[in-house]
Amino acid sequence: MSFKAGDIYNLPFTVTNERYNGFIELFNDKNPLHTNDEFAVGHGFKGRVMHGNILNGFLSYFIGECLPKKDVIIHSQEIQFKNPVYLNDELQFKATILDVYESVNTVEFKYEFRNVETKVVAKGKIQIGILK
Amino acid sequence: MEKNEILNQVLSVFHDVLxxxxxVLTYETTANDIEEWDSLSHIQLVVAIEKKFxxxxxxxEIQSWKNVGEMLDCIKEKVA
Known part of the structure; x- marks a missing residue:
């Protein structure tokens, strides 16, 4: 298996206007927290808060496209949102392999997204399977 | 560790994962006896048991188990 505990992957991601609008177009979540600056500011944010689930798209890209093997499948993933992400925020993604379970061809990652202020905006775990 | 003690700990893993x-687990239980025990949950069970013990x-080893009892024997051997 080309994975070992402790391996680290770093990737930059940006929540671009294209991704933000694409997410709304695809899933129709137009909640004012995500679409109305005034509403978001009124609730203590600096502006429209990006949908946290855009980050799940980045996770999908990471697992699907950035690992040394393409024959992988996500078994489970969890995400905790710690701080808001705003339009055009540049995020640094870091994933670390926590453990490899060769008996069942399974790899467990922990990951985090940090913004330019190095604050963790989201973190969690992903478990993937290596397809036979 | 006694086999029954291992059974109790494995049972708590099954309750949690599934x-x-x-x-209820006996030595004779197989995946056919538990509706939630499918191929994906099997992976989760193995990972959780490896972590717990x-x-x-x-x-x-996994492919050789014919029932829970054989899995317990395998755990017993490794934790001895």
């Missing part, structure tokens, strides 16, 4: 506190199975 989200069903009503599951701080051990590693091989794929050969």
């Amino acid at each position: 989200d069903n506190e009503d599951i 701080k051990l590693r199975f091989t794929s050969k």
Whole structure:
């Protein structure tokens, strides 16, 4: 298996206007927290808060496209949102392999997204399977 | 560790992973006896058991188990 505990992957991601609008177009979540600056500011944010689930798209890209093997499948993933992400925020993604379970061809990652202020905006775990 | 003590700890893993506190395990139990025990939850069970007992199975060992009792024997051997 080309994975070992402790391996680290770093990737930059940006929540671009294209991704933000694409997410709304695809899933129709137009909640004012995500679409109305005034509403978001009124609730203590600096502006429209990006949908946290855009980050799940980045996770999908990471697992699907950035690992040394393409024959992988996500078994489970969890995400905790710690701080808001705003339009055009540049995020640094870091994933670390926590453990490899060769008996069942399974790899467990922990990951985090940090913004330019190095604050963790989201973190969690992903478990993937290596397809036979 | 006695086999029955291992059974109790494995049972708690099954309850947690399969989200069903009503599951009962005997040495003769197989995946056919538990509705929630499918191929994906099998992976979750193995991972959770490896974590709980701080051990590693091989794929050969897993494939050789015919029932829960044989899995317990394998754990017993490794934690001895």
